[in-house]
Amino acid sequence: MSDFTRDVSDNVKALGEDPSLWPQSLQWMHDVGRHHYTYNFHWLGRPIIQYPQDIVAFQEVVHRVKPDLILETGIAHGGSLVLSASLLSLLDIMEGLDPRQSKRKVIGVDIDIRPHNRQALDDHPLRYKMELIEGSSIDPEVVNDVHARCQGFEKVLVSLDSNHTKHHVAEELKAYAGLVSVDSYCIVFDTVVEYMHSEFVQNREWGPGNSPLTAVQDFLATNPHFEVDHSFDGKLLITVARGGYLKRIS
Numbered sequence: 456m457s458d459f460t461r462d463v464s465d466n467v468k469a470l471g472e473d474p475s476l477w478p479q480s481l482q483w484m485h486d487v488g489r490h491h492y493t494y495n496f497h498w499l500g501r502p503i504i505q506y507p508q509d510i511v512a513f514q515e516v517v518h519r520v521k522p523d524l525i526l527e528t529g530i531a532h533g534g535s536l537v538l539s540a541s542l543l544s545l546l547d548i549m550e551g552l553d554p555r556q557s558k559r560k561v562i563g564v565d566i567d568i569r570p571h572n573r574q575a576l577d578d579h580p581l582r583y584k585m586e587l588i589e590g591s592s593i594d595p596e597v598v599n600d601v602h603a604r605c606q607g608f609e610k611v612l613v614s615l616d617s618n619h620t621k622h623h624v625a626e627e628l629k630a631y632a633g634l635v636s637v638d639s640y641c642i643v644f645d646t647v648v649e650y651m652h653s654e655f656v657q658n659r660e661w662g663p664g665n666s667p668l669t670a671v672q673d674f675l676a677t678n679p680h681f682e683v684d685h686s687f688d689g690k691l692l693i694t695v696a697r698g699g700y701l702k703r704i705s
């Protein structure tokens with residue numbers, strides 16, 4: 456480890472252990488959430504409903520894992536799908552491969568792919584890297600379809616960002632965590648719901664006690680193959696996926 460890498464690692468650990476920073480970060484997320492901050496961003500032309508911090512962390516995970524397949528639940532406007540497609544294309548280029556010829560791809564699943572979003576993705580220059588499935592991510596037919604499309608891929612990264620109830624995320628973890636390759640990640644977004652004030656979860660099916668984090672906690676209690684990579688919590692602080700960067704360790 457270089458001096459710089461060791462310093463950064465120590466800084467990240469200290470950030471994660473500083474008792475004042477998470478409450479401040481959470482307060483900031485509440486304050487900007489009132490102005491729908493997560494809707495402010497685009498990735499290569501498509502709206503992406505993420506914090507910039509999580510987008511950068513996603514890039515770090517992709518570079519570290521070098522997946523040949525990314526599976527995402529929750530497409531919305533397609534920004535996260537385009538993000539994955541662009542990062543996979545860059546991995547190809549960094550390895551001297553032609554992105555159009557390599558087998559790397561992203562599969563996106565959404566229960567409702569609106570026509571204008573589908574059209575925008577169909578028109579996107581990176582469309583050749585994407586496969587879209589319309590249906591519920593926990594519908595057995597969709598799960599079977601995803602598994603069939605994942606055949607023959609070795610390094611698989613999974614991102615869960617669809618319905619944020621405990622039941623739904625638990626079912627997604629049951630359906631898709633097994634696809635994640637060792638040393639890769641299953642990123643469970645919106646674990647932050649567990650910490651949100653009631654005004655942010657009004658008219659939502661999910662909320663504290665019924666959140667992605669509660670599904671993750673149950674999942675980890677019975678699944679020794681995964682652990683939380685807490686370095687992302689300290690590194691980011693501002694993240695919707697606190698405790699949701701799950702690394703497959705065996």
Ligand SMILES: C[S@@+](CC[C@H](N)C(=O)[O-])C[C@H]1O[C@@H](n2cnc3c(N)ncnc32)[C@H](O)[C@@H]1O
Nearest residue numbers: 503504529530531535565566591592616617618
């Ligand atoms: C938070 S948005 C996804 C944001 C997207 N990943 C991004 O970064 O821009 C959640 C999406 O999940 C979808 N969704 C809701 N319930 C679902 C289900 N049962 N199966 C699959 N997708 C679902 C919604 O239609 C919505 O488009």
